[in-house]
Amino acid sequence: MSMKSWKNLASAAAVALTASFGAAQAAEPIKIGAFLSATGPASFLGDPEKKVLEKYVAEYNKAGGIMGRKIDLILYDDAGAADKASSFVKRLIENDKVDVIVGGSTTGTTMAAVPLVEAAGMPFISLAGAVVIIEPVKKWVFKTPHTDRMAAEKIFSDMKKKGITKYAMISENAGFGKSGHDETLKVQGNYGMTLVADETYAPKDPDVTAQLTKIKNTPGVQAVINWGFGQSPAVVTKNYKQLGISAPLYQSHGVASKDYIKLAGDAAEGVRLPAAGLVVASQLPDSDMQKAVVVKFQKEYQADFKAEASTFAGHAFDGLQMALAAMQRAGGTDKAKVRDEIEKTSGYIGTGGTVHMSATDHMGLNLSAFHMVEIKKGDFALSN
Amino acid sequence: MKGVSRWAGLGALAVFLAVLPQALPNNYYVDIAVLAGFNAIICVGLNLLIGYAGQISLGHAGFFGLGAYCSAVLVTHHGWPPVLALLAGAILVGLIAFAIARPILKLKGHYLAMATLGIGIIISIVINTEAGITGGPDGIAAGPFTLGGFTLQGERDWYWVVAGLLLLTIWLATNLVDSPVGRALRALHGSEVGAEVVGVDTTRYKVMVFVVSAVIASVAGSLFAHYVPQLTPTKADFFKSIELVTMVVFGGMASTFGALVGAAFLTTLPQFLTVFEDYEPIILGGIMMGTMIFMPRGLVPTIAAFIQRRRS
Numbered sequence: 034m035s036m037k038s039w040k041n042l043a044s045a046a047a048v049a050l051t052a053s054f055g056a057a058q059a060a061e062p063i064k065i066g067a068f069l070s071a072t073g074p075a076s077f078l079g080d081p082e083k084k085v086l087e088k089y090v091a092e093y094n095k096a097g098g099i100m101g102r103k104i105d106l107i108l109y110d111d112a113g114a115a116d117k118a119s120s121f122v123k124r125l126i127e128n129d130k131v132d133v134i135v136g137g138s139t140t141g142t143t144m145a146a147v148p149l150v151e152a153a154g155m156p157f158i159s160l161a162g163a164v165v166i167i168e169p170v171k172k173w174v175f176k177t178p179h180t181d182r183m184a185a186e187k188i189f190s191d192m193k194k195k196g197i198t199k200y201a202m203i204s205e206n207a208g209f210g211k212s213g214h215d216e217t218l219k220v221q222g223n224y225g226m227t228l229v230a231d232e233t234y235a236p237k238d239p240d241v242t243a244q245l246t247k248i249k250n251t252p253g254v255q256a257v258i259n260w261g262f263g264q265s266p267a268v269v270t271k272n273y274k275q276l277g278i279s280a281p282l283y284q285s286h287g288v289a290s291k292d293y294i295k296l297a298g299d300a301a302e303g304v305r306l307p308a309a310g311l312v313v314a315s316q317l318p319d320s321d322m323q324k325a326v327v328v329k330f331q332k333e334y335q336a337d338f339k340a341e342a343s344t345f346a347g348h349a350f351d352g353l354q355m356a357l358a359a360m361q362r363a364g365g366t367d368k369a370k371v372r373d374e375i376e377k378t379s380g381y382i383g384t385g386g387t388v389h390m391s392a393t394d395h396m397g398l399n400l401s402a403f404h405m406v407e408i409k410k411g412d413f414a415l416s417n
Numbered sequence: 418m419k420g421v422s423r424w425a426g427l428g429a430l431a432v433f434l435a436v437l438p439q440a441l442p443n444n445y446y447v448d449i450a451v452l453a454g455f456n457a458i459i460c461v462g463l464n465l466l467i468g469y470a471g472q473i474s475l476g477h478a479g480f481f482g483l484g485a486y487c488s489a490v491l492v493t494h495h496g497w498p499p500v501l502a503l504l505a506g507a508i509l510v511g512l513i514a515f516a517i518a519r520p521i522l523k524l525k526g527h528y529l530a531m532a533t534l535g536i537g538i539i540i541s542i543v544i545n546t547e548a549g550i551t552g553g554p555d556g557i558a559a560g561p562f563t564l565g566g567f568t569l570q571g572e573r574d575w576y577w578v579v580a581g582l583l584l585l586t587i588w589l590a591t592n593l594v595d596s597p598v599g600r601a602l603r604a605l606h607g608s609e610v611g612a613e614v615v616g617v618d619t620t621r622y623k624v625m626v627f628v629v630s631a632v633i634a635s636v637a638g639s640l641f642a643h644y645v646p647q648l649t650p651t652k653a654d655f656f657k658s659i660e661l662v663t664m665v666v667f668g669g670m671a672s673t674f675g676a677l678v679g680a681a682f683l684t685t686l687p688q689f690l691t692v693f694e695d696y697e698p699i700i701l702g703g704i705m706m707g708t709m710i711f712m713p714r715g716l717v718p719t720i721a722a723f724i725q726r727r728r729s
Binding site: 109114115116119120123124126127128141144145148149206207208211235236 | 442443444445446448449452545546548553554555556645646647649651652688691
């Protein structure tokens, strides 16, 4: 490039810089940071979450932003790796100087972020499932999805109705799967349940026939619970069918996505799981307060992405709504005030249920928002 | 002459490392610099093996991970002081490397690559499956590095430690390369038979350099375990090994500073490419391919040769 064109380029850059600086001074945008597993093994969580955040931030901006300020979404893809997540969270806090973080698709990536946001005093709403995220309560950490413990409780109360007392468990040996396994053991006593077989597998295992055969050959198994998300529950479901195990199979809310049914195919028929109202939006009774919210969200999502919204898309929606509402109540982006306001969230009706947070409960959901769902003819059917 | 340029290079690097933090606007950049430093330390060690001795290792992340997990497990489960845990890790890795070096380094070419690959994968599997000890895929938190009441905290403190260790490693490596051992290694790289004919105990030197590079990786791993909030097995897996070899080849084999540049470049580049989002892997791949096609000897040797040609 000649000297002259370099000069032109430099002056053009200078003009662009001053222009953007001028705009920034007019109204400092609100910065929302996000780190999601949009690619990699947990992409069926992160991908819809990413779509939802981008869609709704764009819509807010079209309507003029909030409090007269535009919203700037800074989003990184951690590909499901905890070390990448930790590096991106550092970047969001130190370099991008965001006002709030909404993200963490998996329990692993969320837990990598927790020490960093706690040290920096950054309000953080996680989109991951395990109860360890909010127990013990961490000052700056909140979450939108139901916990694994609640899923275990819901499954047990369903089993109790069916007169089941002896169950087997097969779970992933990491993150959500491991946490779900441990929480199940903690609450089984409350429902008079006895664990008779306990098997684990690695998230990427292509086949779990060996573990399931052991369960099949264990006498007295009346039902089986599987803890995992992504590919693995589909593998378990398929192998389960292939081995012809007749006991009912329970999955967790980690599979509440059409992708699971697609992956598992016919084998998913009859599988039961606890899930938020979103996946059965149109089947909810009209008296349900949540119905209007989930039907509207489902419609908007389908219009844009030509696919049914999974509950994971809903988690991101709830996280964004709660963060923005807290900022509006706080009248700005002061981190301590925003944190206090998120904690005061009460009566927010989201896709996950009605949220009542408190100083001791940084999720604010109860079992009433959880529905028992059965997979029938390739779709979720309400089965309370 | 050679000695002078070595000291000049080391001095220039020391000055660069000393002023670098001033140019870094915030702790995020310091964090990247620290991560680049860790990679550079391993790569300088690995380069001794690949670049000078001409032996490949596709399992170096295994040694790195072994050192890291030794520290993390001894400190968290057994309450060892971090320094002792670091030394124990280094000794253990040294012994393991020594024990496997003799049979493994008898292999050549692809077979050697496969054997080192196998060892790396075995270490990675053990770390992943022994969840009771290592925390499994969720990882383990080693806690901060403490030494006699002093606690190492924050990216900036860590920066000085890693920078110091990097200088030390480079000093050791360049010393080794310029010594009779280095000459023997290069002879070995050129022609193993030729080296044997002139009386070089090739096996001994190969084993030695293998152990040295494994121990360097282990020490870096031990410190790394304390630096990150949560140590996960991905740091010990096959892809990390490939990444390390790529850094060495990219920067320039048989060039200590090449290994350094390769590590720094490939650690920071993905961070800057995040603005391209979905195109990031394509651009990264493009840069890699371009360098390998147009600069087959690696970045630093090619540029050095270019400058030399210009001068003469």
